[in-house]
Amino acid sequence: MTYKRIFTILFTGLISICSLIAQEVQRPAVWGIAKMTFLVSDMEMAREYYGRFLGFDEAFSYPSPSGTVVSFKINDRQFLEFIVDKQAKEKKRLVSISLETESVPDMLHYLKAQGVKVSPCITDGAGNEVIVTQDAAGNNVEFINLKADGLHRKSKGKFLSENRISKRIHHAGLYAEKIDEQD
DSSP, X not given: OOHHHHHHHHHHHHHHHHHHHHSOOOOOXXXXXXXXXXXXXXXXXHIIIIIIITOOEEEEEEEETTEEEEEEEEETTEEEEEEEOTTGGGSOOEEEEEEEESOXXXXXXXXXXXXXXXXXXXXXXXXXXXXXXXXXXXXEXXXXXOOTTSHHHHTTTSSOOTXXXXXXXXXXXOOOSOHHHHO
């Protein structure tokens, strides 16, 4: 093999590597709010309010490191979830807001490329892929892919009361103390 041929192969390889490095990491699609999880001190009071008063059906429950998560269904893609903690009144009640994405591994790669601190990808107690980061105020923000064999997707078409007050979570507000510094 001649030096010219070796040089051409190495140069072509170097150009290919540089172009791959230079490509911007694309953010995967985010489809909206998948769920919001809160601490409650009394599950029966939560059932009374969210179930009987607001009309959402209790769909299922699953284990988490914080305790049993009880899910109330808004629609086939959105849920309100609650975990019992007897000291909930003294704590921040929002556990997390979860945004549905098409690819959790791609979102993990994207966030890391942006310098965002993010947890490793896990499968939660409901069978979904999840990563967690925090906003500037310290609120947990999850990116989730509701898997076909997970509890959320398996409930499709079920637990959709006609008496529910709303059929969609349109928005969620997160508190920030120092907007200028956190923007």
